[in-house]
Amino acid sequence: MQAGTRLVVNKQVFLDNLSLCMQKMTVIGPQKLRGGEVTFGPLRSLRRLTLDYVNDLDPLKRFFLPQREVLFAYDLSGKKPRLLQPEQEKPRLLFGIRSCDVQGLAHMDGFFQGACYDELYWARRRNTLIISMACNRPNESCFCICCNGGPWLESGFDLQLTDLGEEFLIDIGSRAGRVFLEERPMPAVTASRRHETRRRELMEACDAQMVPTAYLAKACIQITNNRVREELWEEMGSECFSCGGCTHVCPCCTCFDVVDCPEGAKSGTRVRCWDSCQYSGFTREASGHNPRARAKERVKRRFYHKLSYAYIQQDGHPGCVGCGRCITVCEAFGLLDISAVVKRLRRDGQ
Amino acid sequence: MENIYLPDLAVIDRIVDETHDIKTFTLRFASRELRKNFRFKSGQFVEASIFGAGEAPFGFASNPNHPEHFDITVRAAGVVTRAMHALKPGDYMGIRGPLGNHFPLEEVKGQDILIIAGGIGLPPLKSLIDPMLDCRGDFGQFIILYGARTPADRVYKPLLQEWSERGDITLLQTVDTPDAAWSGPVGVVTTLFEKIKLAVDRTVAFTCGPPVMIRFVIQELLAMGFAEERIISTLERYMKCGVGKCGHCAIGHKYICVDGPVFSWRQIKRLPER
Numbered sequence: 001m002q003a004g005t006r007l008v009v010n011k012q013v014f015l016d017n018l019s020l021c022m023q024k025m026t027v028i029g030p031q032k033l034r035g036g037e038v039t040f041g042p043l044r045s046l047r048r049l050t051l052d053y054v055n056d057l058d059p060l061k062r063f064f065l066p067q068r069e070v071l072f073a074y075d076l077s078g079k080k081p082r083l084l085q086p087e088q089e090k091p092r093l094l095f096g097i098r099s100c101d102v103q104g105l106a107h108m109d110g111f112f113q114g115a116c117y118d119e120l121y122w123a124r125r126r127n128t129l130i131i132s133m134a135c136n137r138p139n140e141s142c143f144c145i146c147c148n149g150g151p152w153l154e155s156g157f158d159l160q161l162t163d164l165g166e167e168f169l170i171d172i173g174s175r176a177g178r179v180f181l182e183e184r185p186m187p188a189v190t191a192s193r194r195h196e197t198r199r200r201e202l203m204e205a206c207d208a209q210m211v212p213t214a215y216l217a218k219a220c221i222q223i224t225n226n227r228v229r230e231e232l233w234e235e236m237g238s239e240c241f242s243c244g245g246c247t248h249v250c251p252c253c254t255c256f257d258v259v260d261c262p263e264g265a266k267s268g269t270r271v272r273c274w275d276s277c278q279y280s281g282f283t284r285e286a287s288g289h290n291p292r293a294r295a296k297e298r299v300k301r302r303f304y305h306k307l308s309y310a311y312i313q314q315d316g317h318p319g320c321v322g323c324g325r326c327i328t329v330c331e332a333f334g335l336l337d338i339s340a341v342v343k344r345l346r347r348d349g350q
Numbered sequence: 351m352e353n354i355y356l357p358d359l360a361v362i363d364r365i366v367d368e369t370h371d372i373k374t375f376t377l378r379f380a381s382r383e384l385r386k387n388f389r390f391k392s393g394q395f396v397e398a399s400i401f402g403a404g405e406a407p408f409g410f411a412s413n414p415n416h417p418e419h420f421d422i423t424v425r426a427a428g429v430v431t432r433a434m435h436a437l438k439p440g441d442y443m444g445i446r447g448p449l450g451n452h453f454p455l456e457e458v459k460g461q462d463i464l465i466i467a468g469g470i471g472l473p474p475l476k477s478l479i480d481p482m483l484d485c486r487g488d489f490g491q492f493i494i495l496y497g498a499r500t501p502a503d504r505v506y507k508p509l510l511q512e513w514s515e516r517g518d519i520t521l522l523q524t525v526d527t528p529d530a531a532w533s534g535p536v537g538v539v540t541t542l543f544e545k546i547k548l549a550v551d552r553t554v555a556f557t558c559g560p561p562v563m564i565r566f567v568i569q570e571l572l573a574m575g576f577a578e579e580r581i582i583s584t585l586e587r588y589m590k591c592g593v594g595k596c597g598h599c600a601i602g603h604k605y606i607c608v609d610g611p612v613f614s615w616r617q618i619k620r621l622p623e624r
């Protein structure tokens with residue numbers, strides 16, 4: 001079995017094997033809450049697992065860059081401060097993550113490596129097997145086809161499953177994915193032309209159901225060349241509630257704050273927690289000076305980071321995977337999510 | 351792989367009161383190994399921690415030719431800096447660094463040097479001036495302009511006195527509001543420009559200070575005919591991680607903490623927000 005090979009495995013057989021994994025590692029997968037909402041979390045059995053879902057509104061980046069994370073603990077009880085590093089977590093398997101979130105991870109991988117290598121992020125990343133699930137059906141807010149974010153991918157996963165009904169078609173994306181299959185005696189056949197055709201039909205049907213559009217190209221040019229009227233930024237700034245929702249749910253947004261959390265006078269932790277460039281305090285200095293005191297400047301900043309050529313060149317892609325979460329959470333309903341902004345920029349066209 | 355957010359411990363050797371709200375801390379690493387191997391360059395900075403209060407960035411304020419000790423000069427302005435001001439010699443701080451890029455020191459040898467500092471902008475420039483004066487002969491004319499709000503708000507007063515007594519450098523100082531004892535110039539730092547003579551084509555200007563000062567200084571330098579790459583400034587932003595990850599200090603796609611804090615005007619003018 002090579003990376004790139006496609007296999008077909010009976011769905012129940014695959015799920016039974018997944019269930020066996022739950023004893024040895026933390027298996028995270030989609031589960032239905034009482035209200036019918038689907039969220040990803042640790043699974044102890046197959047009972048709560050659901051395959052009837054589109055995606056979790058809470059982005060899956062949280063399993064790698066948690067909303068709140070201890071960087072280290074300090075102990076000041078001795079003569080000299082003692083610093084304690086966080087413990088390594090158990091191996092994990094992330095089952096059912098959607099293509100857009102896998103692309104989000106690829107974005108974060110690029111960001112957290114390099115000269116300032118973020119070991120805390122990478123320890124979780126190395127520790128986690130990614131079994132993604134290609135999308136057969138989008139949400140009304142999905143637009144991954146505009147951002148190379150899905151509905152299915154060529155790489156970025158260890159294994160990628162396509163739900164063919166009775167069977168999973170499996171793409172092997174890495175050595176770890178291949179080893180996972182080899183270590184489990186699952187009767188598998190190489191995907192036939194019939195399977196491939198079925199998958200193509202499913203994917204094409206999914207493509208056709210995408211409603212929102214985000215023609216990023218023109219907005220990229222306008223933002224890169226600073227050819228957006230200041231009045232339009234001004235208008236968008238006046239509509240923004242600066243709630244930070246768009247950045248928190250974005251699989252490509254990585255900004256964080258660092259704060260100390262004392263537990264009494266002698267000990268505590270330093271933690272990082274998600275922050276947002278949309279908050280006015282994000283750039284406020286101790287002197288009171290604030291280069292982005294106004295919502296207009298912050299909205300402009302957000303889209304500069306998402307769509308400017310300078311960032312696209314640095315990251316290799318725009319800062320959007322088309323998951324549509326900002327469409328769902330934006331308080332300025334329908335006005336400031338990326339799809340809406342791209343459309344407004346284009347229509348304003350300069 | 352190491353945790354890039356984990357500081358090393360350093361001990362405070364000395365604390366000097368500079369003004370009513372500014373202190374200079376002389377630090378050395380607790381680990382002998384680190385003390386032996388630690389090096390930094392002019393213009394770089396550290397993230398200094400007070401455990402329980404937090405962490406904040408400070409430029410090196412001492413001579414990189416003597417890296418066994420280093421200084422940071424701190425104004426009590428926020429939670430972390432106020433906690434620092436409560437420390438005593440012998441107390442510990444957490445230090446991460448050196449971080450960021452540095453002033454071009456080797457590259458400007460042979461040139462005339464013009465330093466323009468405002469208030470607490472002098473400390474990072476001191477880390478450049480000190481090693482330059484160690485090899486004073488490698489540079490031409492050497493001028494330092496320093497502006498502060500009041501005479502009492504000036505940092506490093508004994509050192510300023512020492513510089514003013516040196517025959518081989520020119521130090522001019524000005525204040526916004528004089529006191530009874532002040533006999534020097536009054537006005538913003540740019541008013542000192544008319545008192546000096548420069549050959550702009552062989553001078554490199556270094557500036558650090560409040561953002562509004564930097565803006566006017568650069569305007570004046572450009573008006574005098576300085577080439578864009580001969581104007582070197584530091585940029586300042588609210589900063590958290592110091593390693594290009596937290597996003598706070600980004601200007602355009604540049605991160606002040608890793609791509610800066612030192613930039614030429616040629617680089618600064620290309621940034622989408624300034």
